Amino acid sequence: AQSVAQPEDQVNVAEGNPLTVKCTYSVSGNPYLFWYVQYPNRGLQFLLKYITGDNLVKGSYGFEAEFNKSQTSFHLKKPSALVSDSALYFCAVRVQIHSNYQLIWGAGTKLIIKP
Amino acid sequence: GAGVSQSPRYKVAKRGQDVALRCDPISGHVSLFWYQQALGQGPEFLTYFQNEAQLDKSGLPSDRFFAERPEGSVSTLKIQRTQQEDSAVYLCASSSGTGGAGNQPQHFGDGTRLSIL
Numbered sequence: 233a234q235s236v237a238q239p240e241d242q243v244n245v246a247e248g249n250p251l252t253v254k255c256t257y258s259v260s261g262n263p264y265l266f267w268y269v270q271y272p273n274r275g276l277q278f279l280l281k282y283i284t285g286d287n288l289v290k291g292s293y294g295f296e297a298e299f300n301k302s303q304t305s306f307h308l309k310k311p312s313a314l315v316s317d318s319a320l321y322f323c324a325v326r327v328q329i330h331s332n333y334q335l336i337w338g339a340g341t342k343l344i345i346k347p
Numbered sequence: 348g349a350g351v352s353q354s355p356r357y358k359v360a361k362r363g364q365d366v367a368l369r370c371d372p373i374s375g376h377v378s379l380f381w382y383q384q385a386l387g388q389g390p391e392f393l394t395y396f397q398n399e400a401q402l403d404k405s406g407l408p409s410d411r412f413f414a415e416r417p418e419g420s421v422s423t424l425k426i427q428r429t430q431q432e433d434s435a436v437y438l439c440a441s442s443s444g445t446g447g448a449g450n451q452p453q454h455f456g457d458g459t460r461l462s463i464l
Contacts, residue, residue: 264450275351275438275455276390283450322389326448332403333447337389 234259234327238338245313253266253308253341255323264326265306266275266335269319276322291315313345316339349373353439353456360429368424368459373442376432379422380453382438390438395447396422403447424459427461436460 266277280291323338359374384392398419399420416422436458443452
């Protein structure tokens with residue numbers, strides 16, 4: 233079955249430290265992978281995507297993600313966390329259902345950055 | 348505004364009532380998606396429009412759910428005879444891409460929080 237998993241419900245990081253939010257996937261074919269961020273009572277905002285090419289993808293707000301085909305992972309990273317990065321982060325993967333493409337989403341990881 | 352706009356932001360209805368949720372996508376965006384997001388969960392796909400055509404409605408949970416986009420712009424998600432399990436945040440997203448979820452990012456509205464009493 234096609235799926236995406238975010239194994240951590242919550243990640244706590246001290247401000248200034250590097251952060252990693254994990255995502256693994258299971259899809260048929262080449263994956264299209266996305267990261268989005270959600271602030272309280274707001275919709276999701278696009279951070280970055282992997283379609284093809286370089287395994288290290290750079291996105292908004294200093295975030296980057298590394299595509300690892302052998303480990304079927306797409307972890308989100310940032311070298312130095314800010315308190316304002318505290319939010320809910322979602323990983324998504326494109327799947328084909330019958331003749332249409334949809335995104336399926338992880339359950340989300342709450343990122344807490346402590347001053 | 349330049350973003351996706353959803354209204355109302357909050358809706359409270361009694362079980363059995365019908366509700367209508369509105370989405371104004373980004374101007375010129377061909378694709379429009381509706382999602383349901385339960386508390387503490389990721390979004391779940393409901394339906395997809397390309398212009399006025401509803402190309403995928405495989406995620407609609409029952410025939411009480413109906414969506415339309417008659418002129419290829421504004422969309423309305425209607426839920427008839429609401430049930431308590433319909434309580435959730437309903438998110439709308441638009442994209443400049445075509446063919447469903449493609450390589451173009453989806454731009455989300457802030458959602459409508461629906462509470463069924």
